[in-house]
Amino acid sequence: MSARKSERIMNLTICLLMARRFVEREQIREMVTGYHGLSDAAFERTFERDKDELRALGVPVETGSNSTLFPDELGYRIRRRDFELPEIDFSPAELAALGVASSVWDDARREGDAVTALAKLRAAGLDPDVERVAGFAPSVAAREPAFESLWRATVAARPVTFVYKGVARVVEPWRLLSHHGAWYLIGYDRTRAAGRSFKVSRIDGVPSTASGQVSAPDPAEVARHVASLAAKRDKEAIVAVRDGAAHELVRFAEPVTVDVPAGFSGWRIKTSSDAGEIASYGSDVIVLEPASLVAAVTAHLEAVASWR
Incomplete structure (x- = not known):
């Protein structure tokens, strides 16, 4: 399956899973990325193939109508109770591995697709159930270009x-x-x-x-x-960090009460002997202790300034 087709089918799954009511074809065509720009005939062929693909994968796509007066106006949805897996027992090691896998998506684009689908469903009056797709949002950031x-x-x-x-x-x-x-x-x-x-x-x-x-x-x-x-970060240091900056550095740090410039806060961090890592934050991070790291970071910044 191509990457484009995989993304389209994933978007379709999110759309149908979030809706409490049946989603009609034209609404699906407007809301699902991957159907935009297709002719009527191309959309019909593509949608039918995608729907068949989901059912072949075991995803229960249900067909029905939201109106008792117009039962021929068909729509589609995926019921949560039919979509969820039955209870399965895992060992602690297996649960740990699954926890990591479920928290990391290969990039942040899927999260964006989910947010977009949510907004479009609300605009269409379909009352999306956010809890149904809570697992689609990654909790571990992976925003590096590489x-x-x-x-x-x-x-x-x-x-x-x-x-x-x-x-x-x-x-x-x-x-x-x-x-x-x-x-x-x-x-x-x-x-x-x-x-x-x-x-x-x-x-x-x-x-x-x-x-x-x-x-x-x-x-x-x-x-x-x-x-x-882990060994590279076995040394402690006290730093002053500009408020709102260097999130990666202070994410696992401990706040401390020390004298810092206005607009800064004090933190105790685990760090390595690599002065370049802290120096890369520039003026947003000031090393206060230990003296050896202060000297190393200062020397690193001075070398960079002279090179420029």
Whole structure:
């Protein structure tokens, strides 16, 4: 199934699942992204195929009418009780994996589709039930420009090429994971001939697919890289953060009472010895303690200023 068709069928599912009443064809045509711009005949063919596709996948698309006076005016909906799976027992490990999978969509576009569909259903007077699609909204942000390409490459086991800290890399992706509010790619860096971890927000532009295959990694090596991400943040620091800025930095931080400039707040953070990470926030973050990190960040900023 093509990506465009998958998105269209997903939008159709959201539309029919959110509606309490039957949604007529013309309303579906107006509300579902993917049907716009089609001729009458093309819409009829496409909609029928999509409806058949959903039913073949086991999605119970129901046909009916909202009017007893005009029963021929047919519409469609998906009943929640028919759509939901029966109760299933999972082990703790399986539940943890499912929790992560359900909270991460491959990008934020699906959430936007759901919001758009919700607004259109309300405008059409169809009284959408928000609780029915609560699971469609991702709770883990994935807004880095490089994320979607890396996600698809990791799932498909395809090498990728991108620029990281000014160096062109060719990487065989092993794992893509979120740690302290930031996404990291772990993989085999062909350029360095070694396993490496990359902070996704620091990748320049959008990665592209590279040639070759992804070799199966040693699980122990992957585990070492995962552990190293936690180890890199084993040092504490006190910082002043401009109010409303550096959300990623303070997301897991602890507020502290210290003397800070007006418009700033004090935070205790877990950080690494990488001064560049904090320096990247510029004037929005001021390091107060420890003195060694203050000196390192100051030196980093001075070096950047002199280079410019």
